[in-house]
Every structure is written in structure tokens, then in C-alpha cells.
Amino acid sequence: MVLVRGEGTRVWDAEGKEYLDFVSGISVNNLGHCHPRVVAAVREQAGLLLHASNLYHNRPQAELARRLAELSIGGRVFFCNSGAEAVEAAIKLARRLWWRRREGRGEAPQAADVPRVLVFEGAFHGRTLAALAATGRYLDGFAPLPPGFVRVPFNDLAAAEEALDATFCAVLVEPVQGEGGVVPAEAGFLGGLRRLCDRTGALLIFDEIQTGLGRTGRLFAYQHYGVVPDVLTLAKALGGGLPLGAVVAAGEAADAFRPGDHGSTFGGNPVACAAALAALDVLVEEDLPARAAALGDLLLGRLRELAARHPVVREVRGLGLMAGLELAVPARPLVEAARQAGLLVNCTAERVVRLLPPLIITEDDVERAVAVLDAVLAASVSRPQASVL
Numbered sequence: 001m002v003l004v005r006g007e008g009t010r011v012w013d014a015e016g017k018e019y020l021d022f023v024s025g026i027s028v029n030n031l032g033h034c035h036p037r038v039v040a041a042v043r044e045q046a047g048l049l050l051h052a053s054n055l056y057h058n059r060p061q062a063e064l065a066r067r068l069a070e071l072s073i074g075g076r077v078f079f080c081n082s083g084a085e086a087v088e089a090a091i092k093l094a095r096r097l098w099w100r101r102r103e104g105r106g107e108a109p110q111a112a113d114v115p116r117v118l119v120f121e122g123a124f125h126g127r128t129l130a131a132l133a134a135t136g137r138y139l140d141g142f143a144p145l146p147p148g149f150v151r152v153p154f155n156d157l158a159a160a161e162e163a164l165d166a167t168f169c170a171v172l173v174e175p176v177q178g179e180g181g182v183v184p185a186e187a188g189f190l191g192g193l194r195r196l197c198d199r200t201g202a203l204l205i206f207d208e209i210q211t212g213l214g215r216t217g218r219l220f221a222y223q224h225y226g227v228v229p230d231v232l233t234l235a236k237a238l239g240g241g242l243p244l245g246a247v248v249a250a251g252e253a254a255d256a257f258r259p260g261d262h263g264s265t266f267g268g269n270p271v272a273c274a275a276a277l278a279a280l281d282v283l284v285e286e287d288l289p290a291r292a293a294a295l296g297d298l299l300l301g302r303l304r305e306l307a308a309r310h311p312v313v314r315e316v317r318g319l320g321l322m323a324g325l326e327l328a329v330p331a332r333p334l335v336e337a338a339r340q341a342g343l344l345v346n347c348t349a350e351r352v353v354r355l356l357p358p359l360i361i362t363e364d365d366v367e368r369a370v371a372v373l374d375a376v377l378a379a380s381v382s383r384p385q386a387s388v389l
């Protein structure tokens with residue numbers, strides 16, 4: 001399928017077929033496609049300054065850094081171009097701080113020293129080498145990977161407590177695992193990690209690349225849990241559809257990088273930052289996180305009704321407009337059947353149908369999407385030989 005045009009919650013392919021988009025570029029197009037204010041900001045900035053280099057400041061970058069820090073955890077912001085780059089930067093930041101503290105204590109580095117990062121089963125942090133090592137899947141054929149990542153089960157605080165000690169520079173966690181199958185952190189888990197980090201000195205890094213910027217019904221998912229991280233990684237929806245990633249670092253972590261420690265040619269590009277500022281304005285002015293919370297309740301309620309009618313649905317999980325339908329069978333055929341019926345959803349973790357609609361969807365859009373899923377679930381049961389399921 002070749003997509004050629006998008007507007008609001010709809011996209012069109014090269015044959016002119018229209019789709020209701022419940023993928024949103026995997027939580028990128030949170031304002032829908034081609035939001036007029038984002039498009040206008042891109043056009044205006046493109047005519048002013050396309051690129052300048054981080055040897056100099058540019059206005060959209062500085063303004064965006066200020067707004068992101070104000071709206072989240074304070075501190076300072078590093079800009080890059082993607083989620084994986086944001087994760088890489090956060091890992092480098094945590095290692096740099098760990099070594100800095102050691103230097104501060106006058107301890108000479110030993111060859112055997114490895115500052116470690118605690119990560120979780122089912123995680124996804126990107127596809128570059130260190131991000132892949134943190135992810136722990138999709139590794140085959142890419143050895144060797146950077147060392148220093150220790151993995152324990154998600155939502156298992158006792159396992160995290162047992163693993164964590166002063167050799168860890170960071171705990172890296174998604175408040176709601178996305179690629180892992182839409183799995184929210186349980187109450188108490190993130191708060192428990194916060195206490196463990198405070199005890200051992202590890203930085204608490206929340207990867208909100210997928211959950212951030214309104215998706216879960218709050219501007220950032222950590223706000224549901226009342227737990228504040230030291231470091232926040234952002235990307236996906238941040239650039240309003242343009243490539244942009246960011247690391248927000250507060251407290252001691254904000255000073256871990258000194259000039260020259262890390263860098264990116266395109267990071268903080270003025271056009272991407274102008275698009276991000278426009279997208280952030282719309283998100284805040286229209287209170288789209290609240291809309292995501294309300295529409296997410298409707299969507300999850302309807303999906304639970306579907307689950308009650310279709311035994312092939314094992315579980316419905318989600319937070320705000322980040323929803324997953326876990327099936328007893330592989331989800332890909334159902335995703336394809338929905339596409340043919342004019343609804344874009346995607347498959348993650350093999351058996352999970354993931355729904356990430358734009359935050360601007362209407363109740364009608366929700367009802368339409370659920371009707372399509374209802375029909376394809378029913379068809380899959382009446383025609384199992386067609387291997388829809």
C-alpha cells in the first residue's frame with residue numbers, strides 16, 4: 001500500500017482508497033494528518049532558516065527547550081532526530097554522570113568498571129546498537145552489542161530491587177510498554193523504582209517516546225503515576241510529524257554533559273523545532289490530553305464489549321488512546337482484514353492489535369473503528385479456513 005495524502009484522521013492510498021487511521025504513524029500524528037497550524041509553522045520557518053548548525057543558537061530550538069522543561073521535569077534539553085538517538089543520549093548521559101561522580105570522589109577508573117543499566121523484559125527502546133541492547137529483542141545477527149544491560153521482568157519490583165546496586169548508572173523504563181504489547185506499569189512499580197534509584201544513585205529514565213505528548217490522557221504518562229523521573233526521552237509525536245527527538249534532564253543529570261561531550265548535526269533543526277512548538281501549542285490550547293482520556297475511556301469500554309462477544313480476544317489493555325487487544329492467535333491477518341475494510345491498526349508483540357488513533361478523533365470515529373473490528377473478528381471465526389485468524 002502506498003499512502004499519498006492525509007488529512008485529520010483519514011489517509012488515502014495511491015488508488016484513492018480512504019482509511020480511518022488508528023496507527024497515526026505509530027503515535028507520531030497525534031494531531032491528525034497535516035494539522036494546519038503545524039503546516040503553517042513549517043512553511044514559515046522553511047522560508048526563514050532551514051538549518052544553521054549547533055555552533056549557534058536558533059530561536060525555535062531555544063523556545064522549545066524552555067517549553068519542554070517547563071511542561072515536564074525542568075532542567076535542560078538535548079535535541080536529536082529520533083527516538084533511538086534520544087535513548088542513546090540518555091544512556092551516555094547516565095554513564096557520564098556515573099564516571100563524573102567517581103572522578104569527584106577521586107577514585108581512579110578500573111578496567112573492570114562497567115556502569116550498568118537496568119532494563120525490562122518486553123521493552124522497546126530503538127534499533128541502534130545500545131538501544132537494541134536495552135531492548136533485548138531483534139538482536140539476531142547483530143552481535144556484538146554494547147555490554148552493561150541487565151534485564152528483569154517488567155512490573156516485578158522485587159526482581160529490580162534484587163538486581164540494583166551502586167554499579168548501576170540508570171534504570172530505563174517505559175511507563176506503558178508499547179511495542180511489548182501495550183502493557184501499563186502497575187500501580188506502585190514506577191514509584192518503587194524511584195525509591196530504589198534514590199537509594200542507589202542510579203538515574204531514573206522514563207522512555208516516553210511513545211507515551212508522551214498526550215497519548216495516554218496526560219501530557220506525559222508519568223503524571224498518571226505521580227512519579228517524577230530524572231531523565232525523559234521524547235520523539236515520535238514531538239516534531240508534529242517531522243523527525244525530532246529530545247532528552248530532558250533535571251537535577252544533577254542536567255549538568256552531566258559538558259560542551260563537546262555529545263552532539264548532533266541536525267538535532268534541534270529550526271524547522272523541526274518550529275513544527276514541534278506549533279504542535280505543542282495545539283496540544284495545550286485544545287487540552288488534547290483530556291480529550292485522549294475521555295475518548296480513550298470510550299474506546300477501551302467498547303473494546304471490552306468486543307472481548308466479551310469474541311472469545312478469541314484474550315485481554316484488552318491500555319491507557320488513554322493507547323490501546324491493545326491481545327488475541328489467542330497471531331494478529332496480523334486481522335490487521336490486514338481491517339485494512340481492507342478501511343481501518344488502519346497495527347500488530348505488535350505477535351498477538352496484539354494495537355490502536356493509536358490521533359488524539360483529535362471523534363466518538364463517531366471510535367464507533368466506526370470498533371464496528372470494523374467487530375465485523376472482522378466475526379468473519380474470522382466464521383471462516384477460520386481462510387486463515388484470517
Ligand SMILES: *Cc1c(COP(=O)(O)O)cnc(C)c1O
Nearest residue numbers: 082083084124125126178209210
Ligand atoms: C519508537 C520508540 C523508540 C524508537 O524511536 P525511533 O524514532 O524509531 O528510533 C524508542 N522507545 C520507544 C518507547 C518507542 O516507542
